[in-house]
Amino acid sequence: MRFRLVLVLSSIAIAAAPLAARQAPKGAAPSQPAPAAAAVKPLAFAVDKLWPMPLPNHWVYGSITGLAIDSRDHVFVATRPGSVAAGNEAGLMSNPPTAEYCCLAAPPILEFDAAGKLVASWGEPSKDKAYDWPVSTGGIAVDDKGNIWITAAGVPEPAAAAAGATGVVPGAARAGGAAAPAAAAAGRGRGETVIPGAEGAPVAPAGRGNAGPPAPADAHILKFTRDGKFLMQIGKAGATGPRDSKTTLDKPADVFIDNAASELYVADGGANQRVVVFDATTGAFKRQWTGHGGEFQRISSITVSKDGLVYVGDRKGNRVQVFKKDGTFAKELEVAKGTTANGSVWDVGLSNDAKQSWLFVADGQNSTVRVFNRDTLAPAGTIGDGGRWPGRFYAVNNLAMDSKGNLFTGEGYEGKRVQKFVKK
């Protein structure tokens, strides 16, 4: 998917926030053991607090659902305009507007150059019904021709226990400035849960269709040129099939392009919870498999290493399962296994050294990026912690790495940021 490789990192060890320094609060899930004092040369990431540049036009981000980086180190962001609360954040979107100067939801697909300048933005329903624009975008990938693949991941499901409540004190919501939930939990990526009805209720600018019945549920993948010209669709909105269907999908969460084999790996969500592989040229079904030793609890992400291993993030299973390309199970990594609520594995990614020595896991429930030795699966550190200031996370949901080894993150829920962590 999003890890563009090339640069060689001899070794890594994350200085930003060593695991040992992350003290587990009372009764919390036990921390991973501290990394062994092996001869790993520390590699530090430092957040670039001024990347990307401010968006133009008083645009604000929706929840980030996908990140991908192309061969020019341009960063493609999939975001959900429907998660922006028209009521108090995007007054220019209300009808009539409730603000004079700010704000509007940014379009769903944003392209930044390496300097962080927005160079393109697109994404809207097809004027001639050539494709089904997603109700909600999910993962995004860019292939070696620079084409963009997007999953239609669906509006988040109803809330799980404890998830999504705003904790607002009843009665405090008078006159707006108090505690209006601001669609607090609305809008996260990739099959997350939200308060029923909170998701994009005021506006869904990127939604599909006209007035009338609700848009058919997301169940497909779209391919566009990098400037938004439609090329191909796999699956059809509203059309789900059996779990072994060769033509239908169900709220696919993520995609990865294997350029050499011209294969498209899909983390197929909803009721399917499977990995499915298509011919990336024709869109024809090739093979599929489900979780090893138990179904995927909530498949979130997929990436394939250069040495032919498929890493599948199982968000609510708190695990990464590793397979060969034919679906043969290889091994499994448990991640913060005491985590409940939305689970710990929101995205998986690999470092861009020749050996892809490091496996990254975006843990949006625990607000950190975890790093593991890809070979031994031993924990090697974490990056970041909870919070709204730069370098911190709320619902870190996506990972990508550029050719220089810089790490990029996207946040769901009300995090709604793209952040760059510069490799030191």
Next chain:
Amino acid sequence: MLKKLSLAIFAAAFVVLTVPTTGAQSDLVMAPKFEVDPDFPKELPKHWVTGMSVGVAVDEQDHVWMVHRPPTISPNERGADQEPPTGECCMSAPPVMEFDQTGTLLRRWGGQVAGAPYEWPLSNHGLWIDKKGIVWIGANHNQDSHILKFTKDGKFLAQYGKAGAATNSNDPVNFGSPAKIMIDDTRNEAYIADGYRNKRVVVIDTETGARKRAWGAYGNVPDDASLGRYVPGEKPTQQFRGPVHCAMLSADDLVYVCDRQSNRVQVFTREGKFVSEMIIAPKTGGDGSIWDIAFSKDPAQKWMFIADGKNERVYIVDRKKMEMVSSFGDGGRQPGQWFGAHSIAIDSKGNLYTVETYEGRRLQKFVYKGEQMVPRWQGVPWPVKK
């Protein structure tokens, strides 16, 4: 419908694009310039996260204090202090926090303590530190009818008013969801923007809490009848629509009152005699445009800085002329942007601090760069990237 909305949004974007908000060269004006300091404050320890952040103040040592609302942090975000925990992160930071000029967290405290002789607010709102170093805290839950005084160490000193006891804007004792407190240190008077439920300014004695005087819009006897939603172009209402969100005394003894959802500042003498008013962003609906005020640090307080958490700007107003000269900031989650720019304060060097409610939830510092020729809208005030 979605498609129509989508079109409308992009049309709106186009309209915005065509407005020359950045100003032509000829439109430059002399006004204070600021740059956000993205490194302020330093990271919080202990996986602490903040809720809606609703009060900021600077003390006589230039330490920066903020107050936020722990109950507004979603269980999703504070998984480590759920019972049982749902994860390793995060936990709520204490509601009151003090930072030094380097952004280092110092004292922190707050919240109800069992058996304590005070009623901690159900919804925190507003913060002020007087010259004696007393911390004053307001509250805006509709059951919050009181204000609290603490030492900087969090030792309780006094409570004025009783929770749940609010009656109306002519109550001699209780408040009605008081939004902000400002202390006149020379006269030992507290100006209280009262508030969300009441619609008045009330002045009390800082030592006894005794009410001294109160007034409504235009100096009228306050009346709490609902005025309904603000309608652009409406005849100015003779009462505050509210929330009465700030009441700030200037060096020349004028009281500037934020009538937030009427998009207006009203100016009074200390005794409550109406002097003048100013409307900003008059088409603003919803939460309104006038959220909080800070005065510049020159002796004459030439400038007035108004935080607008709806349009996500700080307006720079010539205080004598009551004229908006420039503004800065925009919506967003990055440095120098806001989602719910709720409160504003200034330190002795003229640096500004803001906190955000809603989902912004940050304390930010804006470094004063002197008066310069600037556009009418300065945009997001980023430093030059190194």
